[in-house]
Amino acid sequence: MSVTWYECKVKYTKRHETGEQKLTTEIYLLDAVSFTEAEARISEEMGKITSEDFRIMNIKVANFSEVHPFENSDRWFKSKVCLVAMDEESGKEKKTNIYLLVQGNDVKEAFENTSKAMEDTMGDYSIPAIAESPIVDVFPYFTGEEEQLEKFNVLESAESV
The missing domain is CATH 3.10.20 (Ubiquitin-like (UB roll))
Structure with missing residues (x-):
């Protein structure tokens, strides 16, 4: 079965070890059957990573x-x-x-x-x-x-x- 991987670029406020909060943009990879599912899955995963608000800046098919x-x-x-x-x-x-x-x-x-x-x-x-x-x-x-x-x-x- 072929898997489609999606690169998801997410911007959020990240708390560093020093306690400083900084706006960060990071790229995550996940597999999904559609862009819609990729958006739902990255939203779920980001909810586990941060309690801050985040924005999904881009989703694209990875090669x-x-x-x-x-x-x-x-x-x-x-x-x-x-x-x-x-x-x-x-x-x-x-x-x-x-x-x-x-x-x-x-x-x-x-x-x-x-x-x-x-x-x-x-x-x-x-x-x-x-x-x-x-x-x-x-x-x-x-x-x-x-x-x-x-x-x-x-x-x-x-x-x-």
């Missing part, structure tokens, strides 16, 4: 094919991956670019994490570019079925012991 979070990483990077395939009719190489959003602490770690994310790829690929993304956080859609499946797998493995 990420996949999103890969990694533990112990705090920044998001946009990785350009060039997939290489042979066109059987013409016999020439065909290159297709895709973009992954990958977590890492620096560019080197983001490159390593992109390589990990591409491990199961059957064809050839290269990683021509990695840049830090302005995305602050990612809110994937969960239906609750994931938790039920996880509990089922835990119960199933306990029963087999």
Whole structure:
């Protein structure tokens, strides 16, 4: 199933560690089926983040094919991956670019994490570019079925012991 990711730019008053309040604009990423759902979901998520008023400044479709979070990483990077395939009719190489959003602490770690994310790829690929993304956080859609499946797998493995 294909996922559509939306970048949501939100402006709000953020309280810093010093206690100072400052007007901030941040970009968040979430998956949704429509702009309307994206607006509703970012409103819900921002309600959890801040008690201050906020304004949704922009919502746009992001061009990420996949999103890969990694533990112990705090920044998001946009990785350009060039997939290489042979066109059987013409016999020439065909290159297709895709973009992954990958977590890492620096560019080197983001490159390593992109390589990990591409491990199961059957064809050839290269990683021509990695840049830090302005995305602050990612809110994937969960239906609750994931938790039920996880509990089922835990119960199933306990029963087999």
